[in-house]
Amino acid sequence: MRRKIVAGNWKMNNDLPRTQGLITDLKNAKKTSDAEVMIAPAYVNLYHAFEELRESDIEVIAQNMHFAENGAYTGEVSADMLKSVGISTVILGHSERRAYYNETDADLAKKVDMALSKKMEVVFCFGEELKDRQAGNHEAVVKSQIKNALFHLDADALKHIILAYEPVWAIGTGETATPEQAQEMHKAIRKMIADKYGDDTADNISILYGGSVKPNNAQEIFSNPDVDGGLIGGASLKADDFFAIVNAI
Numbered sequence: 575m576r577r578k579i580v581a582g583n584w585k586m587n588n589d590l591p592r593t594q595g596l597i598t599d600l601k602n603a604k605k606t607s608d609a610e611v612m613i614a615p616a617y618v619n620l621y622h623a624f625e626e627l628r629e630s631d632i633e634v635i636a637q638n639m640h641f642a643e644n645g646a647y648t649g650e651v652s653a654d655m656l657k658s659v660g661i662s663t664v665i666l667g668h669s670e671r672r673a674y675y676n677e678t679d680a681d682l683a684k685k686v687d688m689a690l691s692k693k694m695e696v697v698f699c700f701g702e703e704l705k706d707r708q709a710g711n712h713e714a715v716v717k718s719q720i721k722n723a724l725f726h727l728d729a730d731a732l733k734h735i736i737l738a739y740e741p742v743w744a745i746g747t748g749e750t751a752t753p754e755q756a757q758e759m760h761k762a763i764r765k766m767i768a769d770k771y772g773d774d775t776a777d778n779i780s781i782l783y784g785g786s787v788k789p790n791n792a793q794e795i796f797s798n799p800d801v802d803g804g805l806i807g808g809a810s811l812k813a814d815d816f817f818a819i820v821n822a823i
């Protein structure tokens with residue numbers, strides 16, 4: 575059985591008081607699904623969030639990390655630093671990192687390697703832009719992002735990767751992919767994994783969908799056979815909305 579996961583990517587939202595308040599609300603929320611729940615606060619609040627949630631079944635994860643072990647990279651955070659404050663899962667390849675910080679597939683391959691060498695898990699994001707979909711290239715674009723950053727891994731290493739399909743045009747826009755569009759892409763990705771790594775690996779890898787998932791559309795998206803959960807932005811900033819999504823699985 576592959577893992578069902580709902581992860582909240584808080585992005586650059588929530589200072590410490592708001593982080594504390596939202597964590598209190600999350601602790602009080604009622605969970606009725608068996609999905610794994612993760613939240614990704616800002617770096618500065620990770621340690622606090624980890625300490626607050628260590629007895630809970632909510633995992634605190636990071637939004638990014640550097641590919642180097644350590645060194646002169648002002649403003650950056652390493653895998654070892656994350657691990658030392660209790661974090662063992664990291665989001666890599668988010669489209670905002672790719673777009674605003676010029677992260678390339680090659681950079682991401684290095685980040686993935688560093689995370690795995692530190693025994694971390696990776697939520698690996700990818701997704702096409704609107705122009706790619708309009709040109710009918712969306713599948714090719716997504717496949718090349720996955721291939722370039724992940725296909726040097728062996729099947730054992732791939733077990734530590736959670737995939738997250740986030741069409742750029744659906745992020746923060748209120749415009750979500752239709753359930754059919756999500757299923758079509760997730761199925762194509764799973765087939766691509768099966769072709770390279772075999773059916774067993776493909777059947778066991780979780781593929782999340784992200785992009786304007788809200789309480790009112792989550793169930794429809796999650797009901798697709800190849801959609802194993804979601805990566806949630808805006809709607810993860812309110813405990814009620816986030817748990818409505820978690821409980822939609």
Ligand SMILES: O=C(CO)COP(=O)(O)O
Pocket residue numbers: 583668740744745746747748784785786787805806807808809
């Ligand atoms: O980018 C996302 C999660 O990583 C999705 O963001 P929204 O849910 O706000 O569209």
